[in-house]
Amino acid sequence: MKWGGESRAICKYLLMIEARPLIVRLRNFVGDTVLSIPALRLLESHGYRLELVGKGWARSLLEAEGWAVHVRPVGLRDRVRQLRDLRARFEAEEAGFQKRSNALLFPYAFSAALDARLGGLRAQGHAGDGRTWLLERGLPRRDGRHTLVEYWELACDFLGVQAEPPKDIGMRVTDAQREQAQALLAAQGVQPGRFVLICPFANGRVEFLDRSWPAFPDFVQRLKAAGVPVVIVPGPAEVLGAKDLYPSALRLDGVVLGVYSALLQQAGVVVANDTGPAHMAAAVGARLLSIWGPVDAARWAPWGSTVTLMRRGPGAWSSVDEVMAAVREALSEASPAALPQALP
Template sequence: MEPRRMLIIRTGGLGDSLLLWPAVTAVRRRFPAAHISLMGARARLLPLVCPGGADAAHEGEGSGLHLLMSAQPVLSLEAQRFFGGFDTVVAFSAASDNQLAENLSLCGAAEVHAFLPLPPAGEPRHLADHLLDALRGVDLAREGQTPPLPVTAAAREAAARRLGELGLENRELLAILPGSGSAAKNWDAAHFATMAATLREEGLAPILFEGPADRAAVAETLAHLRPPTPPVLRDDPPLTLSGLFERCRLVIGNDSGPTHLAALLGRPTLVVFGPTDPRRYAPRGARVVVLRAGLPCSPCADEQMHDCPERECLRRVTPAEVLEAARRFL
């Protein structure tokens, strides 16, 4: 019997959440009439609530989800009704959450599947493929080409307001994303400043994007730029970012959540990779270029990445190389 209501649980950062898109579209192809809900960090999942994607996104924090990972959960009646209201529940959870599937079944879900959130360590398998293949393996996904992530009307309206505030409604925009979730993944701020300055001379209007983890990287980039410095958009939610990136001729960044969003939208996206593995984490999209030095020591383990003072894998990616790639899109 085909499910009428399905819940897919996926927690994690923005990039981890967005890489669920190929899986969501494959589930939609398999069950066109089903109501598909997502649960995790709601703001990070909201861009996936769109035509061809999910129908709703729910916040995992405060939902009782964490209680379902214990041996004897004490759930409110409201939480039991919520989780029990789905025919099928799929959870991408840590190995230690082995109680989750059993407790979801006890809530009343007829079909429950729990999978590891990441491919095994050291396996050069892309995270998006891992998520998609898990659903294919239990006949919840149908083969097909992953479409670009649509931009909703609400996202376009929010982006128009933001650009109107900056007086940039009719400019050719360049998105510069100097930060990421870890400073160890960041290309040199001076290089981002070079890209902004050079491409501004060629007619683009650069904008710097800053999230909570990007303060230092953006400040350092601005310090390398002569006045007038580009505007900075701070802490815009992913839904608004999707509307903003849609208006950009080019996006340049590190291995970060916002670059994943730009790539999924089909925007021309240049991504500098250093210590992390693009085979597992590269942004997915039709117009993505990954730039990396390809040193024998890269990719490396997290502890090595954070302890490496040389950052040679990032230093060897030059502004000239990135500029050449940028001009191929312009």
């Protein structure tokens, strides 16, 4: 018997009824949240129903995973009230909720541990930053780890298991998100697999900083001259920069992260700086050219088998010619018949 998406959802719902609730505090950044997905799935596979606390955008980003996301308030008093309300709700649901570790903190910050303590939770998280005394148990934070591995090991330590992290994240998108992405592309006259999606900003800024490839505007002009459609999906703080720096790109404003993930998945190739959408692209299996300059990629590079790191060495950027050649190769694999003849 074949199981469709609806059948899997029903099965997951039935399993969740029996699962123990676990409050999980997400980090405040898109890339970190994406890199924590394998760890979250590991927790779920060991009988926990995840009750995530994080930024509002996490709801759209993680919608296809089916996890509850409680939007974290800004003020300390409201944050503590939220956690106390969640604690009371889960105590009423499970008699042993307060007799076990019932929260896991991905952030390293002192404030995350303080919130959990004031909220009456029995939380675990990484030791350090002077916060261990606030935790039920401080877990080791090991040196020399990629961030995804660090989060994975945090979940393993919480569970008391040993396991290897997956080679690919495999972040899901919903059918509705995929349909919305296709409609946005169709409105621009762009076909899936036949465009380059660029992520030229880093940290929500438009200035050329160390993490932003200085040659991005020239690169986009070269693509335009070669007849390659270029799509850009700016965040709220990036719209003006997108208008000024990339006027020839097809701009899609106001796109929520779940639909953005679907757009990344349908691109012929994604070219990105060290930024959250690069991690999203890798997570959904998009062909990704991840451009790095002075920053060390060992800890923060996008994770997955479809990622190509474009880097000459510490402090050196790839040239436009090098990236153009990589784009041509990626597009030829995605859609050989649609490859523009003018693309060098």
